[in-house]
Amino acid sequence: DTGVSQDPRHKITKRGQNVTFRCDPISEHNRLYWYRQTLGQGPEFLTYFQNEAQLEKSRLLSDRFSAERPKGSFSTLEIQRTEQGDSAMYLCASSSRQGPWEQYFGPGTRLTVT
Amino acid sequence: GENVEQHPSTLSVQEGDSAVIKCTYSDSASNYFPWYKQELGKRPQLIIDIRSNVGEKKDQRIAVTLNKTAKHFSLHITETQPEDSAVYFCAASGGSEKLVFGKGMKLTVNP
Numbered sequence: 001d002t003g004v005s006q007d008p009r010h011k012i013t014k015r016g017q018n019v020t021f022r023c024d025p026i027s028e029h030n031r032l033y034w035y036r037q038t039l040g041q042g043p044e045f046l047t048y049f050q051n052e053a054q055l056e057k058s059r060l061l062s063d064r065f066s067a068e069r070p071k072g073s074f075s076t077l078e079i080q081r082t083e084q085g086d087s088a089m090y091l092c093a094s095s096s097r098q099g100p101w102e103q104y105f106g107p108g109t110r111l112t113v114t
Numbered sequence: 115g116e117n118v119e120q121h122p123s124t125l126s127v128q129e130g131d132s133a134v135i136k137c138t139y140s141d142s143a144s145n146y147f148p149w150y151k152q153e154l155g156k157r158p159q160l161i162i163d164i165r166s167n168v169g170e171k172k173d174q175r176i177a178v179t180l181n182k183t184a185k186h187f188s189l190h191i192t193e194t195q196p197e198d199s200a201v202y203f204c205a206a207s208g209g210s211e212k213l214v215f216g217k218g219m220k221l222t223v224n225p
Binding site: 004031033035040041042043044045048055056058091095101102103104105106107108 | 118120146148150156157158159160163203205210211212213214215216217218
C-alpha cells in the first residue's frame with residue numbers, strides 16, 4: 001500500500017497521560033497536514049509541514065499539542081496531559097505540490113480519553 | 115477566516131435518482147474546492163475538485179459547479195447507486211494551504 005499510513009489506528013488512554021501518533025506520507029510528497037475530526041463534523045486543520053518546516057499552526061493546537069517532522073519524511077503528533085475533549089479522530093494528509101493542491105488522507109488514529 | 119457551510123445535512127434518494135449537495139464559502143480569495151467522500155470508519159477520499167478558473171468539471175457520474183460571484187459550489191451525482199451512500203464533505207482553500215471543511219452531508223441511496 002503506497003498511500004498515507006498512520007499508527008496506531010486506535011488509542012485508549014487515561015486523562016492526564018501523554019500520547020504520540022505517527023504519520024507516514026506518500027513517499028514523494030513533501031507536504032504533510034494534521035487534521036482532527038469529531039463525530040458528525042468535518043476535519044479541522046491543526047498544522048502543516050513543508051519538508052521539515054512547520055509552516056502553519058491552528059489556534060486549535062494548544063500548547064499541549066506538538067508536531068514534528070524531523071527529517072521531512074514521517075511526522076509525529078504528541079498530546080501531553082490528555083483531556084476528555086481531546087477524544088477524536090486524528091487524520092494525516094499529504095500533498096505533492098505547493099498548494100492548495102490535492103490532499104490525500106490516511107486512515108486516522110482514533111483517540112479515546114477515559 | 116474562511117467559513118464553509120454545507121446543506122442539506124442528510125439526503126435520501128432512490129437508486130437511479132440524482133443527488134445535489136450545495137456549499138457556500140465566505141472568503142473570496144479561496145480558489146480551490148475539493149469534495150471528499152467518507153464511508154463509515156474509513157478515511158476521507160478525494161473524489162473531485164475544482165479551481166476558481168473553471169466553472170464546471172465532470173468525471174463520469176459526478177460533476178462539480180462553481181459560482182464565484184455567489185461564492186457557492188455544488189456536487190452533482192447522477193444515476194446514484196447504493197455504493198454512493200456515504201458522508202460527503204466540501205472544502206475550500208485560499209491563500210493558506212489548509213482546507214476548511216463543511217460539516218458534511220450523509221447521503222443514503224435506497225435500492
